[in-house]
């Protein structure tokens with residue numbers, strides 16, 4: 459087993475700080491003194507992603523070394539070594555970042571939530587810069603981008619990411635092309651290589667929110683994207699017990715700028731949460747495989763169910779959406795009638811969740827009122843099906 463090392467015993471480094479130049483793209487940011495808790499560069503791995511999830515981010519192998527990275531609950535560290543202050547970087551955080559970076563082929567920066575990670579990227583858009591974003595991006599991201607546009611901090615252009623021609627023309631003059639694929643919750647799939655090429659041709663940075671696909675199914679940096687965003691809260695941690703996010707990039711300067719955003723925005727994750735997320739990631743491959751199988755079996759059956767008017771599922775992944783023949787009332791009744799499925803927001807956990815997305819007042823009005831998002835867990839497919847069909851019968855019989 460090859461270990462991608464995350465040593466807790468690195469040689470001491472000088473505490474002297476260097477002021478980073480923020481020329482070019484980062485002119486609007488104050489030059490920031492680089493501390494000693496810098497990010498680890500990408501370690502190319504000979505192993506498959508399934509193996510990386512198990513092996514990456516472990517302490518260096520030596521007699522008596524623990525197999526798992528310990529939880530180091532420290533806000534500060536003795537001066538003169540690698541760590542200084544936990545917002546800058548910390549051992550348990552670095553272990554998670556090493557593993558996620560190896561998985562996405564880049565350098566990862568962990569944040570206290572997916573939204574904190576998203577805000578870090580929004581922060582590096584130059585003043586007045588044009589952001590091109592999906593017509594139904596994740597609600598929090600969509601609302602925040604609209605807010606920044608209203609404050610005249612950015613300019614915003616909204617596109618249907620499935621319409622590649624529209625994406626190409628929207629990219630003219632853009633600073634950032636912000637993609638989600640599949641989108642939450644419309645399950646739209648973008649032609650990533652074509653969109654990334656269009657973004658780069660226009661001189662834009664391209665971000666892909668890879669929360670739905672996970673790096674086991676899709677690795678946007680390998681397709682040429684500049685930034686990957688994750689709500690680590692979801693499938694990566696996988697047990698609905700952690701709130702965390704991450705940004706991954708193969709550009710070391712960009713990674714450092716994103717890390718500085720974490721320092722200045724104060725959005726560092728806790729050591730305990732990093733431990734839980736890394737522990738959850740160890741089983742990512744098995745969970746995705748099983749949940750995807752459940753999604754395939756059940757969405758295939760739902761396509762012929764008379765209570766369901768439309769199934770949105772790209773044929774892969776662990777998330778789907780359905781629209782109800784009986785409209786919004788039927789959708790609410792379905793959510794109230796399930797017993798094994800859990801009526802709750804969020805996704806990517808071991809348990810199957812469902813919710814009507816428009817129950818959230820700020821959800822995009824491009825999302826149908828009766829759309830229910832399904833997040834498939836790892837239970838028995840037959841148990842999930844019998845619970846769902848019983849609830850669908852309850853919907854039909856009133």
Ligand SMILES: Cc1ncc(COP(=O)(O)O)c(C=O)c1O
Pocket residue numbers: 571572573574596598599638642667669670688689690691692701702703804
């Ligand atoms: C696609 C996507 N991106 C980002 C986020 C934000 O992540 P968090 O809830 O961890 O802040 C979410 C949350 O649902 C999401 O679904």
